Amino acid sequence: MFPYWRLSAYYFFYFGFIGAFSPYFTLYLQSLRFSATDIAILMSLMQGMRMLAPNLWGWLADRLGVPVLIVRLSAFASLAGFSIFFLTESFAGVFVGMALMAFFWSAALPLIEGVTFAHLGSQGNRYGSIRAWGSVGFVVAVLGIGYGLDHLPIASVLWMTALVLGGILFCALWLPDAPRALVRRDGGASLGETLRRPEVRALLGACFFMSAAHGALYVFYSIYLVDYGYGKALVGWMWTLGVVAEIAVFLFMPRLLRRFTLRAILLFAFAAAVLRFVLIGWGVGSLPVLVFAQLLHGATFGAYHGAAIAAVNLWFPGKLQSRGQALYGSVSFGAGGMLGGLSSGLTWDGIGPAWTYTMGSLFALAGLLWLVYGWRPGRELQGRANEGE
Known part of the structure; x- marks a missing residue:
């Protein structure tokens, strides 16, 4: 039987941790009187x-051949x-804690993605x-902690986040092993051959710039909105709004994949990122602009x-699955x-938040151009043909 709920529960808590950690841990670091550069260094360890x-x-x-054991x-x-x-x-102490946590926490997602696709x-x-x-899970965590921090000291974010990590551990112990025949099947191109394909390099390069665009x-x-005068509960709702839009897209993804090519979906996403970060940087005074x-x-x-x-699942099949997901991550x-x-962190106090977010738009634009010129239309269809041979 397909373990839908056990996999879903793991994803719930894994991304619930991000909802607890990413929006609010920076506020905790700010309460410790760390500078913008210090905060950027610590968060970039992740x-x-x-x-x-x-x-x-x-x-x-x-x-x-033990991905689930490593996830645990x-x-x-x-x-x-x-x-x-x-x-x-x-x-120094927070740096050590962040480095240890990040080293082990970052191991899980590529492996669980591979396990999920193996089961699927x-x-x-x-x-x-x-x-x-x-x-x-992200929504539940970000809203619950956002409201909680309007009434509790900022240090309480540590206890709330630790509880979410406990949920990850419980779900990891409950995870089923992936079908070994799917995880270990041989055949197909080698890792080097796959990485020499121009569309694969274009995808990975563009993904590099998309993540850089989201850095600020x-x-x-959260610091940006709170410093501008927005309450922590509203900050939680703003994060939630983005994730609700994300959920809607995930649910409609099968229809999108039937109607549009992977390349077309990615080009639209990168164009949206170019617009989004300019709006955040220069429209912070307008709530409707921030909502959009x-x-x-x-x-x-x-x-x-x-x-x-x-695309990664398509181009890195079988024995390359775990390494393909890890490479993407x-x-x-x-x-x-990073x-x-x-x-x-280097530009926040220097050129200011608006230009920092504009820099994010430029990162997204670089990724968009790499996709346009590096990934020729129809290449994912060739990938499907190769996978079926």
């Missing part, structure tokens, strides 16, 4: 570890690393309905991620996210 850890853990999972180890070690935040408020088999178009539960959003969006910009999250993450991961969320986070 992306930095995504460059190293997913490839290491993906290689290990492929060698040993990741959940336990992530909670242990996060516990360091309860023991210290120094920059030929029903890959059902991925969106499972991944949507991750977005629901994930590091400074957040609705674009459905395109800049929902449609983008759904199409990108479908490390190049985009890792290297790209560039976006660090660069926004």
Whole structure:
């Protein structure tokens, strides 16, 4: 029987952690009197570890054939690393805790994506309905903690986030193993041959720039709104609005994939990102503008991620699945996210938030151009043909 609810529950808590951590942990760091540069460095450790850890853990999972066991180890070690935040408020101590947590936490997502697609088999178009539960978890966490922080001290975000990490650990212990025949099947192109395909390089390069474009959003969006005078509950609703749009896109993704090519969906998502970050940077004084910009999250993450991961699943089949997912995560969320986070920390106090978000739009534009000229139309159809041979 297909383990729909066990996989969905894992996604619920995994992305619930992001809903607890990304919007509010920066506010906690700000309460410790860390500078914008310090905050950017600490938050960029999450992306930095995504460059190293997913490839290491993906290689290990492929060698040993035990992706679920590594997911369980990741959940336990992530909670242990996060516990360091309860023991210290120094920059060095928080740095160590963040590095340990990020190293193990970033191992899980590429592996769980591979496990999910292994269970789905030929029903890959059902991925969106499972991944949507991750977005629901994000909404529950971001709204619940947002309202809670209007009445509780900011340090309480540590306890609330630790509870979500505990939920990840519980669900990881409950996860079923992937069908070994699907995980370990041989045949097809090698990793090197796959990476030499121009459309694969264009996708990975564009994903690098898309994550860089989101850097200022994930590091400074909550601080930006609170400093402008918006309440923490409203901040939670703004994050929620974007994720609701993301959920809608995930649920409609099977229809979109039947009607449009992966390339067309990605081009639209990148164009939306160019517009979105300009609107956030220069329209912070207008709530309707911010609302519209957040609705674009459905395109800049929902449609983008759904199409990108479908392409990765298509071009990195069988024994390449774990490494393909890890490569996608490390190049985009890792290297790209680190560039976006660090660069926004360096420019936030220098050229200001508006120009920092404009820089994000330029990153998205670079990714859009790489896709336009690097991925010729119809290349995903060739990938399907190769996979079926």
